[in-house]
Amino acid sequence: MEFNSNNSIYIQIADRICEQILSDEIAGEDRIPSVREFAADIQVNPNTVMRTYGHLQDQGILYNKRGIGYFVSDNAKDIVMKTKKAEFIKESLPEFFKMMDLLKIDFKELEKIYKKSTNLQN
Incomplete structure (x- = not known):
């Protein structure tokens, strides 16, 4: 490790x-x-x-x-999910949203990137 x-x-x-x-x-x-x-x-x-x-x-x-x-x-799994979700929302998302705003990335563009990266796109 x-x-x-x-x-x-x-x-x-x-x-x-x-x-x-x-x-x-x-x-x-x-x-x-x-x-x-x-x-x-x-x-x-x-x-x-x-x-x-x-x-x-x-x-x-x-x-x-x-x-x-x-x-x-x-x-x-429920405990970890709840804890990690709260941690992600508190610690990671604010910086992520700040960068989205600075780089002028809107949610539609983000959705396309997300779908492509997770192979959800048809």
Whole structure:
């Protein structure tokens, strides 16, 4: 996994897990790798993964079955969707709209670009 300097590593790992939940790569009630196994896979300190799992557990996205491991909660996708949507609207959209305005991109042009990029265009 590649990390950038913009966010803490544990947050970047949590974001990646959340993306996997949103894309259905990981489903509710799936067991996720152990702290040590995941740390070895992505080449980080196990304490960093433990912090990630704790962060996601605090949000209700993961839960721990003592002695068995960590699992994705049944409603994790809904929690992640709600959280990420609010974050996107608060943090990304204002800058996006500002650039649209500066570049004189209207919503019809944006819709065409969106359809083309997502192959929705006939």
